[in-house]
Amino acid sequence: xxxxxxxxxxxxxxxxxxxxxxxxxxxxxxxxxxxxxxxxxxxxxxxxxxxxxxxxxxxxxxxxxxxxxxxxxxxxxxxxxxxxxxxxxxxxxxxxxxxxxxxxxxxxxxxxxxxxxxxxxxxxxxxxxxxxxxxxxxxxxxxxxxxxxxxxxxxxxxxxxxxxxxxxxxxxxxxxxxxxxxxxxxxxxxxxxxxxxxxxxxxxxxxxxxxxxxxxxxxxxxxxxxxxxxxxxxxxxxxxxxxxxxxxxxxxxxxxxxxxxxxxxxxxxxxxxxxxxxxxxxxxxxxxxxxxxxxxxxxxxxxxxxxxxxxxxxxxxxxxxxxxxxxxxxxxxxxxxxxxxxxxxxxxxxxxxxxxxxxxxxxxxxxxxxxxxxxxxxxxxxxxxxxxxxxxxxxxxxxxxxxxxxxxxxxxxxxxxxxxxxxxxxxxxxxxxxxxxxxxxxxxxxxxxxxxxxxxxxxxxxxxxxxxxxxxxxxxxxxxxxxxxxxxxxxxxxxxxxxxxxxxxxxxxxxx
Amino acid sequence: xxxxxxxxxxxxxxxxxxxxxxxxxxxxxxxxxxxxxxxxxxxxxxxxxxxxxxxxxxxxxxxxxxxxxxxxxxxxxxxxxxxxxxxxxxxxxxxxxxxxxxxxxxxx
Numbered sequence: 091x092x093x094x095x096x097x098x099x100x101x102x103x104x105x106x107x108x109x110x111x112x113x114x115x116x117x118x119x120x121x122x123x124x125x126x127x128x129x130x131x132x133x134x135x136x137x138x139x140x141x142x143x144x145x146x147x148x149x150x151x152x153x154x155x156x157x158x159x160x161x162x163x164x165x166x167x168x169x170x171x172x173x174x175x176x177x178x179x180x181x182x183x184x185x186x187x188x189x190x191x192x193x194x195x196x197x198x199x200x201x202x203x204x205x206x207x208x209x210x211x212x213x214x215x216x217x218x219x220x221x222x223x224x225x226x227x228x229x230x231x232x233x234x235x236x237x238x239x240x241x242x243x244x245x246x247x248x249x250x251x252x253x254x255x256x257x258x259x260x261x262x263x264x265x266x267x268x269x270x271x272x273x274x275x276x277x278x279x280x281x282x283x284x285x286x287x288x289x290x291x292x293x294x295x296x297x298x299x300x301x302x303x304x305x306x307x308x309x310x311x312x313x314x315x316x317x318x319x320x321x322x323x324x325x326x327x328x329x330x331x332x333x334x335x336x337x338x339x340x341x342x343x344x345x346x347x348x349x350x351x352x353x354x355x356x357x358x359x360x361x362x363x364x365x366x367x368x369x370x371x372x373x374x375x376x377x378x379x380x381x382x383x384x385x386x387x388x389x390x391x392x393x394x395x396x397x398x399x400x401x402x403x404x405x406x407x408x409x410x411x412x413x414x415x416x417x418x419x420x421x422x423x424x425x426x427x428x429x430x431x432x433x434x435x436x437x438x439x440x441x442x443x444x445x446x447x448x449x450x451x452x453x454x455x456x457x458x459x460x461x462x463x464x465x466x467x468x469x470x471x472x473x474x475x476x477x478x479x480x481x482x483x484x485x486x487x488x489x490x491x492x493x494x495x496x497x498x499x500x501x502x503x504x505x506x507x508x509x510x511x512x513x514x515x516x517x518x519x520x521x522x523x524x525x526x527x528x529x530x531x532x533x534x535x536x537x538x539x540x541x542x543x544x545x546x547x548x549x550x551x552x553x554x555x556x557x558x559x560x561x562x563x564x565x566x567x568x569x570x571x572x573x574x575x576x577x578x579x580x581x582x583x584x585x586x587x588x589x590x591x592x593x594x595x596x597x598x599x600x601x602x
Numbered sequence: 603x604x605x606x607x608x609x610x611x612x613x614x615x616x617x618x619x620x621x622x623x624x625x626x627x628x629x630x631x632x633x634x635x636x637x638x639x640x641x642x643x644x645x646x647x648x649x650x651x652x653x654x655x656x657x658x659x660x661x662x663x664x665x666x667x668x669x670x671x672x673x674x675x676x677x678x679x680x681x682x683x684x685x686x687x688x689x690x691x692x693x694x695x696x697x698x699x700x701x702x703x704x705x706x707x708x709x710x
Contacts, residue, residue, distance in 0.1 A: 226681045242699040246707040249696050252689055256634050263641045263678055271648035
């Protein structure tokens, strides 16, 4: 099964194209194709995970072209776990979309598949330019999904997102061009090998390219000051789409985690640790603003959007330590935060559907029918995302705190992390009491839509995965540590992609 | 030659950024277009400027341009074109749905 690595990219591509062709077929058929293709990603991701869990890098050279020349896909531990998370969230989100979003427009299923194509491709690519291409694929699908259902609010939010991301793409290309101009390669492994060889004359150029790239990734990951677009956009999207978007910000985080330790790590000579001075301060600011945003949000969806900013901040604190412990914490926290944020968006949407008068506004309104079910779902999601024991948020936060304890400035990091966590707990408690306790009167019978079992099932499924992160916490943390070890040792990645053969590369260098 | 291209890229970028900061969608769109021209030109010259030579390698040719930036530029042009088209449609839709061409919606 050497072609296993490319299947998570091929499958959504084929399914999405098929869905475009099948536009005349009924909704049922298209939904079945979409669900089957999304479900199939799950065993694929598990299979990949099983193959890379012993530390091998699966390298797939497209068309058989040898790595520094051709395009490669690389699956390692980090990529495999991200693929698995994407598959889980996508499945839950698509099942949820079945209950209300997908009938709003004609091409929802096809767009959903193209979105998955972009995300999976970005996780697997071993090449900077293809990272750009897959970013664009996932972005253009995400614009369409964000606009799904239309309306002034969505169009307004989408306009901001599209313009910002187009600027981001331009900067990405400037960065890619600069790095190519300096090094003559775009393959990540090859970049990692060339970086230490750069002389002091071109190192400033490489450094500016690297920092430009960091800016682009920060925009995708919604790090402040580049992340103010996120809460409004995610709040405007339909529930299922917002849940899938919980993965999108993680693509930015993944890119930082993939590129910086590998290419600009401690062994990169003149450009070593180029991002180290920037990521941590920015992450701390993001964390603080995210917590305040959650506290100040007036609607449930806005609060969920700020919660994403807050959790990206926490995550980037772990990444910004640029240490093995930090990477391990980041991997665990990514898994937790992706699943929990997606669940939060689904719960918010469920609640907004059930509150006939109040919608998702955090004010006194009618009590909900099915309050017990929704309340339970909200309670579990809230304690997960606020980082209260015994769920994965607590373990994740502990992991980050422990990783930060060895870093310089640990006191500041701890204070900010803990105070922000407290603010979020207060905010979430206030949200919960506003929604479920401070109610005024019953809804006239029959006005609230019936509670959809599939929608509840999709949300509960995500929460079950969060529980699994705790129940099998030992396995999850040891996987996170193994992944961190792999990330901290770029030599393994380079050797797996380029092999021991120096002849090809020497030939290439002599050409320039 | 290098100075000329560098100045051209700089002017395109500056104009693009200026227009991008305007409050109406049409100037923003033009700004993004100019910025993408600047990007394309920049990508093209990352392979170094080679004058009076074959576009690709030929037998016995000592100096020839790097073909990779050309391929990158082609991809970037296609993607940029698609994205611009999407933005045009979105801007028109925003005028219809929000009642104005201000970037925050409405007339302001």
